[in-house]
Amino acid sequence: MNKPTLEQIDYYRDEVCSRCPGSLWGAKSICRVHQCSIGEIEACPQWEAKDAGAAAARHDPYRPSAKTEDMELVEEELKDYPWMVREIDRLRDLLEHVGGSMTGLYGLDGAMPKGKGRYTDSVNREAQKREKHWSRLRQLEAKVTRLETAAERIADDRQRTVLECIMEGQRMNHIARHIGVSRQRLHELKIELVRFLAKEIFGDDRKGIS
Known part of the structure; x- marks a missing residue:
């Protein structure tokens, strides 16, 4: 996985970190896996898994689309x-x-x-x-x-x-x-x-x- 851009990092935090059981949302938004603020994380295996899942979904003809154009x-x-x-x-x-x-x-x-x-x-x-x-x-x-x-x-x-x-x-x-x-x-x-x-x-x- 190449180093993500700032925009991609914001996307991962919204789409992955917010649903991760290791995240503790609140005033400080702490990740209990990385043991730091979520705002300090720049890479995570869960982000790579998200990308892999999205790539597989794009090639799955039986998966209904969640969004429209x-x-x-x-x-x-x-x-x-x-x-x-x-x-x-x-x-x-x-x-x-x-x-x-x-x-x-x-x-x-x-x-x-x-x-x-x-x-x-x-x-x-x-x-x-x-x-x-x-x-x-x-x-x-x-x-x-x-x-x-x-x-x-x-x-x-x-x-x-x-x-x-x-x-x-x-x-x-x-x-x-x-x-x-x-x-x-x-x-x-x-x-x-x-x-x-x-x-x-x-x-x-x-x-x-x-």
């Missing part, structure tokens, strides 16, 4: 939600600034005679850059809007709290402590939540992941 997409967009919101704000500010500059070029200044060549190229580059920013902004806004619209249909207060914490970028162990459940129960709640959002966004016609 749309659920995977929703889960990824939930993870990306905090930075997408920040990026939307950045692009809006940028376009407002660029828009003011372009207005100056096409306003009174635009009526003044100017040489061709470099000036025209500069205006075209700014216009192309602005269009790219607008296109990216619209794509991000569409993703954020569909997530927020689906989230408004959640009736269960605990699920809404879990969703809001995820969308704020909080870590799973913090969320588990906040709502007073185990990491395993939080994982189940998250799957239920993602399945609900996928159904609200994409409908029932979803393809399973092999």
Whole structure:
């Protein structure tokens, strides 16, 4: 097993450590096998077993898929939600600034005679850059809007709290402590939540992941 990335380590802690009988979850989250905080563990045989089991499951044609492609997409967009919101704000500010500059070029200044060549190229580059920013902004806004619209249909207060914490970028162990459940129960709640959002966004016609 190659040295896992930070993202993979977080995944192993969520998917393996939270279910391991050697884990003692609480304020310190101690692993009784490694005799240290779970946050200090960088490798574990149980992580390798998880990878081996996942690889075998992917090649088992009789094993039903736990997630769908749309659920995977929703889960990824939930993870990306905090930075997408920040990026939307950045692009809006940028376009407002660029828009003011372009207005100056096409306003009174635009009526003044100017040489061709470099000036025209500069205006075209700014216009192309602005269009790219607008296109990216619209794509991000569409993703954020569909997530927020689906989230408004959640009736269960605990699920809404879990969703809001995820969308704020909080870590799973913090969320588990906040709502007073185990990491395993939080994982189940998250799957239920993602399945609900996928159904609200994409409908029932979803393809399973092999």
